[in-house]
Amino acid sequence: MLQQPGKARSASLPKCLTSPLRASVSSSVKQLTKHSAMTSKGPEEEHPSVTLFRQYLRIRTVQPKPDYGAAVAFLEERARQLGLSCQKVEVAPGYVVTVLTWPGTNPTLSSILLNSHTDVVPVFKEYWSHDPFEAFKDSEGYIYARGAQDMKCISIQYLEAVRRLKVEGHQFPRTIHMTFVPDEEVGGHQGMELFVQRPEFQVLRAGFALDEGLANPTDAFTVFYSERSPWWVRITSTGRPGHGSRFIEDTAAEKLHKVVSSILAFREKEWQRLQSNPHLKEGAVTSVNLTKLEGGVAYNVVPATMSASFDFRVAPDVDLKAFEEQLQSWCQAAGEGVTFEFGQKWTQPQVTPTDDSNPWWAAFSGVCKDLNLTLEPEICPAATDSRYLRAVGVPALGFSPMNRTPVLLHDHDERLHEAVFLRGVDIYTHLLPALASVPALPSES
Numbered sequence: 001m002l003q004q005p006g007k008a009r010s011a012s013l014p015k016c017l018t019s020p021l022r023a024s025v026s027s028s029v030k031q032l033t034k035h036s037a038m039t040s041k042g043p044e045e046e047h048p049s050v051t052l053f054r055q056y057l058r059i060r061t062v063q064p065k066p067d068y069g070a071a072v073a074f075l076e077e078r079a080r081q082l083g084l085s086c087q088k089v090e091v092a093p094g095y096v097v098t099v100l101t102w103p104g105t106n107p108t109l110s111s112i113l114l115n116s117h118t119d120v121v122p123v124f125k126e127y128w129s130h131d132p133f134e135a136f137k138d139s140e141g142y143i144y145a146r147g148a149q150d151m152k153c154i155s156i157q158y159l160e161a162v163r164r165l166k167v168e169g170h171q172f173p174r175t176i177h178m179t180f181v182p183d184e185e186v187g188g189h190q191g192m193e194l195f196v197q198r199p200e201f202q203v204l205r206a207g208f209a210l211d212e213g214l215a216n217p218t219d220a221f222t223v224f225y226s227e228r229s230p231w232w233v234r235i236t237s238t239g240r241p242g243h244g245s246r247f248i249e250d251t252a253a254e255k256l257h258k259v260v261s262s263i264l265a266f267r268e269k270e271w272q273r274l275q276s277n278p279h280l281k282e283g284a285v286t287s288v289n290l291t292k293l294e295g296g297v298a299y300n301v302v303p304a305t306m307s308a309s310f311d312f313r314v315a316p317d318v319d320l321k322a323f324e325e326q327l328q329s330w331c332q333a334a335g336e337g338v339t340f341e342f343g344q345k346w347t348q349p350q351v352t353p354t355d356d357s358n359p360w361w362a363a364f365s366g367v368c369k370d371l372n373l374t375l376e377p378e379i380c381p382a383a384t385d386s387r388y389l390r391a392v393g394v395p396a397l398g399f400s401p402m403n404r405t406p407v408l409l410h411d412h413d414e415r416l417h418e419a420v421f422l423r424g425v426d427i428y429t430h431l432l433p434a435l436a437s438v439p440a441l442p443s444e445s
């Protein structure tokens with residue numbers, strides 16, 4: 001289970017601050033301490049980046065009816081304030097990708113793409129300690145809001161890191177594009193999936209991308225170099241109907257039960273494989289959950305059709321053709337009239353190399369090393385827009401700079417401490433110069 005609100009607070013923030021960042025963040029932490037001791041906590045005492053973050057959190061871009069218009073307007077205003085160009089690409093009616101661009105000094109080089117999605121998942125309001133769209137900040141500095149971790153924090157961190165670097169007068173060889181995309185939380189089919197196929201995307205000439213990762217409750221930072229493929233599978237079983245009082249043979253339920261058993265046995269096998277090997281992380285094995293059961297009309301009517309839906313997350317090293325054959329044979333073994341269909345089927349898993357043969361990784365991990373940040377490279381258990389970027393040949397890393405933070409995305413009381421948020425701005429302020437200064441690759445010279 002995820003950490004409870006009270007427990008998370010025990011991760012006292014100042015301790016998490018390390019190395020060169022300590023100096024720059026310590027002022028905000030000192031401010032924090034000061035704030036806690038004071039009765040007045042007016043917005044004038046808050047770090048302006050935190051204020052901006054809270055403003056963005058208040059925009060209700062919540063599925064299934066996100067207010068994308070308000071988010072785009074907010075981003076346009078940021079572009080204006082930062083002196084950046086702002087392009088709006090409507091990839092589907094009402095679905096706008098907003099691109100803010102900071103041009104580099106060498107236009108022959110490929111660009112850095114900083115991606116974030118603008119939508120957030122729904123809430124169960126009654127389980128929250130504070131209104132999830134108020135961006136309430138408690139006396140300790142925790143900001144409660146849907147999107148606090150996933151991933152409005154990162155959108156603002158990108159913007160604020162760029163602002164700082166611009167104010168300091170920096171310029172880098174590579175262009176930095178910030179893309180703000182809709183629809184990720186429901187699969188990105190009206191967002192990044194379409195955007196990567198557009199001419200406006202080709203023109204960006206993305207050489208490398210950063211996208212979302214996950215918080216890490218320890219001192220370390222998680223970084224994703226690949227992800228599992230979502231396969232949503234609905235198994236439909238058909239059989240003989242009749243009166244509920246009879247011993248009917250070859251029923252839909254009986255055959256569906258067999259397939260469900262086969263799949264849950266496979267689940268158990270993967271779970272054991274994960275449990276028994278400490279070197280394996282969750283993303284390295286295939287997971288599956290039974291998420292829906294449908295069918296039946298009355299207690300005493302044996303139905304002719306029943307179905308079961310599964311959310312498979314297939315590890316990137318799995319032979320997908322063989323896996324589909326396995327699904328087929330589970331259905332066949334259950335008897336006649338058992339079929340399956342896909343609600344989602346990703347078939348192009350890609351891996352971004354995490355060794356120094358990859359200059360992007362070398363730059364990224366080099367900065368983290370300099371900052372004394374411990375990285376835990378993993379395969380993302382869930383699906384993000386990185387899969388669309390990697391599939392069109394853009395190496396991507398999934399990184400949310402939140403350590404000592406419980407994983408609360410999609411959960412009640414999603415929150416982030418303001419000092420962790422501010423430290424994230426610092427981290428990007430170090431990462432961007434390095435990434436945007438990666439020398440010309442062999443393919444670029």
Ligand SMILES: CSCC[C@H](NC=O)C(=O)O
Nearest residue numbers: 185186187230382383384
């Ligand atoms: C597979 S499309 C849905 C994408 C979604 N992404 C974030 O939670 C996920 O369920 O992983």
Ligand SMILES: [Zn+2]
Nearest residue numbers: 117150151212
């Ligand atoms: Zn997300």
Ligand SMILES: [Zn+2]
Nearest residue numbers: 121150185409
């Ligand atoms: Zn999400």
